[in-house]
Amino acid sequence: MVDLSRMSRRELLVRGGVTAAGLALLQDDALAALMDISVQEEVIPWLDRPPTAPVSDVNVLDWEALDSWITPTDKLFRVGHYGRPVIEERDWNLEISGLVQRPRSFTLPELRARRRRDVVFTLECAGNRGFSGFMGAVHNARWTGTPLASILEEAGVLSSGIEVVFWGSDEGEEEIRGNTITQNFARSMSIQDAMDSNLLLCYEVNGEPLPNAHGFPLRLIAPGWYGIANVKWLTRIEVRA
Numbered sequence: 001m002v003d004l005s006r007m008s009r010r011e012l013l014v015r016g017g018v019t020a021a022g023l024a025l026l027q028d029d030a031l032a033a034l035m036d037i038s039v040q041e042e043v044i045p046w047l048d049r050p051p052t053a054p055v056s057d058v059n060v061l062d063w064e065a066l067d068s069w070i071t072p073t074d075k076l077f078r079v080g081h082y083g084r085p086v087i088e089e090r091d092w093n094l095e096i097s098g099l100v101q102r103p104r105s106f107t108l109p110e111l112r113a114r115r116r117r118d119v120v121f122t123l124e125c126a127g128n129r130g131f132s133g134f135m136g137a138v139h140n141a142r143w144t145g146t147p148l149a150s151i152l153e154e155a156g157v158l159s160s161g162i163e164v165v166f167w168g169s170d171e172g173e174e175e176i177r178g179n180t181i182t183q184n185f186a187r188s189m190s191i192q193d194a195m196d197s198n199l200l201l202c203y204e205v206n207g208e209p210l211p212n213a214h215g216f217p218l219r220l221i222a223p224g225w226y227g228i229a230n231v232k233w234l235t236r237i238e239v240r241a
Contacts, residue, residue, distance in 0.1 A: 070140060073141070076214060077138065082172030082185050083170055083172065085169040085171075087169060093106060093235075094201070094218060096155045097236060097238050097239075098161070098238035098239035098240055099161040100155040101155065102155050102156050112146075112203060114150070115146060115150065117146070118142055118144050120141070121140070124138040141205050142207065143202045144203065144204035144207070147197060147199070148195075148200060152237075152239075161239040161241060165188040165240055166186060166234060166236075167184050168184055168215075169184065170233055171183060171185070186231070201218055201220065201234065219231060
């Protein structure tokens with residue numbers, strides 16, 4: 001067996017004994033020890049790796065203890081880009097705006113009164129296992145809501161519309177071109193993708209109202225998309241060119 005601990009960086013890379021993906025998970029000190037770097041050499045961190053792994057709020061499941069395909073609500077993983085807003089239902093509404101013929105807004109009771117549908121699918125964070133210690137960000141749940149497509153059809157998307165932007169209530173600061181701005185979290189998809197009949201404006205999970213941690217009062221559920229696209233705490237849906 002080859003002793004990787006005594007190989008130089010050049011030998012290690014030539015032999016291909018460790019993949020780039022595997023190395024990206026090592027801390028700098030571990031990487032230096034593995035590659036037997038001398039005191040004159042400098043470790044250059046992987047440029048696509050952030051300085052620290054993201055701080056997540058992930059439930060670690062004992063998979064062998066599960067007795068159902070549905071993950072219990074209190075075991076669903078939770079990852080957020082910004083903070084977690086606290087929203088009062090009486091103060092909330094969903095705005096449909098942008099390049100539509102009939103802009104309007106909905107209260108939660110109005111959305112609940114519409115045709116409802118259940119979707120069961122496996123939701124996973126795109127960063128699952130992408131960083132050291134970041135694991136378990138996946139679950140399988142039953143989501144209940146009203147189809148997004150019918151909302152967009154009633155609004156009348158204009159022919160100039162190209163994408164649909166989903167805005168959340170959570171906000172945070174970002175540095176853009178040297179300026180620090182405060183903005184709400186948002187994700188977009190094409191009109192065609194947004195009209196998929198499986199996409200829901202969801203207000204229940206596993207037969208219960210959405211908990212705050214999972215987007216109360218309303219979130220997007222987009223089967224086939226990573227978790228980041230399933231925007232929580234929805235407040236506005238905007239059609240853009």
